[in-house]
Amino acid sequence: MTDRRVAHEERDDALAALLAPWLPGRRWFPVKGTDAQVGAIGGLTLRDPDGAAEVRLLLLRAEGAGAGAVLQVPVVLRGPDAPDPAPADDDPALVGRLPDGTVVLDGAGRAEFERAWLAEADRPADAPADPDPDLGPPKVVPGEQSNTSVILPGAGPDGSTAMLKVFRGLSEGDNPDVDVPRALAEAGWTHVPRPLAWLGAQWQDGEHTAHGHLGVLSAFVPGAHDGFELACDLARAGTAFDTLAEELGAVVGQMHRALARALPTGHGEQGAVEGPRTGRHAADPEPGLSPAAVAVAGALADRFAWAVESVPELEEHADAIAALAERTQLLAEVPPRQRVHGDLHLGQVLRGDDTWYVLDFEGEPLVPVAQRTRPDLALRDAAGMLRSFDYAAAVGGAPAAWTEVARTSFLAGYSAETPDLDPGARAHLLRVLELDKALYEAVYEARNRPTWLPIPLRAVARLVG
Structure with a gap:
């Protein structure tokens, strides 16, 4: 796994403040029933190949009622001068706006985020070096409690559909939902969707430098x-x-x-x-x-x-x-x-x-x-x-x-x-x-x-x- 270094930028604190009241409404937010304290650890900026918007994978620490967690929140950032029309106020992806007018969107179901993620991710040694998927509209899987999964038409081999799982709660170490299916698939066991790509990072957790996976792209089982x-x-x-x-x-x-x-x-x-x-x-x-x-x-x-x-x-x-x-x-x-x-x-x-x-x-x-x-x-x-x-x-x-x-x-x-x-x-x-x-x-x-x-x-x- 290639560890990309999470870095803190000044705007990350403003993003954390904007996200703080939005987070408790997410099913995957773990600090329930309390006024959580949310702070920015930092993030990774990914490049959307189409140049439609900036993508930031923001890492936050949430604390409350004796519980704490490191969380990943992908956001799509569109400046005031973005060429496309601004989203409507009732757009479910809209989180809010920063003081400078930058529009902040929940990235999980946005094509800009998926394109940037696929361009940056690590892949198996036998995968095409520069995949150029023709993505269809992403579809967020409803009802998940702990992570966010997105069905991505065109993101798999030969234009097949794939499933991107965005890990929300991050822990130190290689995520078993990446490593175990990889090991089983490589051993020839066919009853697990094969991992196609994965993304990892390292971040500062107090005095300790932690590392872990941020997400995994796996083969999709159609009609299952x-x-x-x-x-x-x-x-x-x-x-x-x-x-x-x-x-x-x-x-x-x-x-x-x-x-x-x-x-x-x-x-x-x-x-x-x-x-x-x-x-x-x-x-x-x-x-x-x-x-x-x-x-x-x-x-x-x-x-x-x-x-x-x-x-x-x-x-x-x-x-x-x-x-x-x-x-x-x-x-x-x-x-x-x-x-x-x-x-x-x-x-x-x-x-x-x-x-x-x-x-x-x-x-x-x-x-x-x-x-x-x-x-x-x-x-x-x-x-x-x-x-x-x-x-x-x-x-x-x-x-x-x-x-x-x-x-x-x-x-x-x-x-x-x-x-x-x-x-x-x-x-x-x-x-x-x-x-x-x-x-x-x-x-x-x-x-x-x-x-x-x-x-x-x-x-x-x-x-x-």
Whole structure:
């Protein structure tokens, strides 16, 4: 990755002041429910090949309520003497005007930004040296929570359509949503949209110089269906999610084998496994117990202790969860850690070309890259997909039998591609990891969507029963 140096210009402070009241209305803005303090770190100025406007990739630091983040905001700047007519005041891209009359536009959906980005980006060694795409109108994908994706007709090879993802929250290190698909595609795994170009930068973060990716251009799967929407439609129609779920399970199993080959971790031993965000390790387990099994059990206990503080209804399951954790410590076999997806669910897969594609290897954007890319149990991805079936059934109004068919079919496909684990140990670990995820969901729903809280609560009751 070529690191372009972010530099601070005097106008960046004026841009930050203009953007400060605009940012809280963006879905990807992470500092919610407070008066955030927004300051300019600096930016990169890109050249629009058509010379229609100036493009500035502005990096901001937002602070508030104990939370902070480095954010990327691409803006298109048009001076008072620009030849094209000024945008109307109700133009959704209009952010405002600087004191000198410069018009500031949200760059994400603007052709000027896309042209400049494509001209500046790094590309694979076998890509054309000077691509000159004939771009069609860009289309911003609605509804994204963490980043901004733009469909770009003409930006792919031979004039095909491509997808540009603009990373909003920036973290130190190479973004896994660039490096993981690159590694998988180079290893010959065809179920990931191939990265076509990427852009990186380095910036000053206090006394430290950080570096990371700003965005990635990937191949677009035309006519593809979002996995969650597809499953919801089937549930709503009363159509079984069986063959598709089995094929999805097989693709996820193949993904885990491909990840182990393409991104070996050097952790082939059955070391301790850290539960997500629990911070617990079993350094000195009792003699005869597997350190990895003890760590999984400890992570479940920690997750429950954390969840029950926010969701008191979970207290009735305390004894059952403690007993499950105790049995987990006795497992003789826990698979080795490896690189995983990290946030796998139906919304992270697409159905197109009569097959499944896996997307969004980024993980939680505001979590440090080192934490997002650490080795983990591959079964955690499978457990996340199982939880997603519950949500699709709830949205589609399907009975429990629909979910059970989907679960059984998915696991049949997955197990066929990962036959090296004892079936009993696999079933136990999936139960523990699915319960861990359901406990997390219970807290999330209690805080954000209380009417959805029964979905994970029913799962907890089923998994401990």
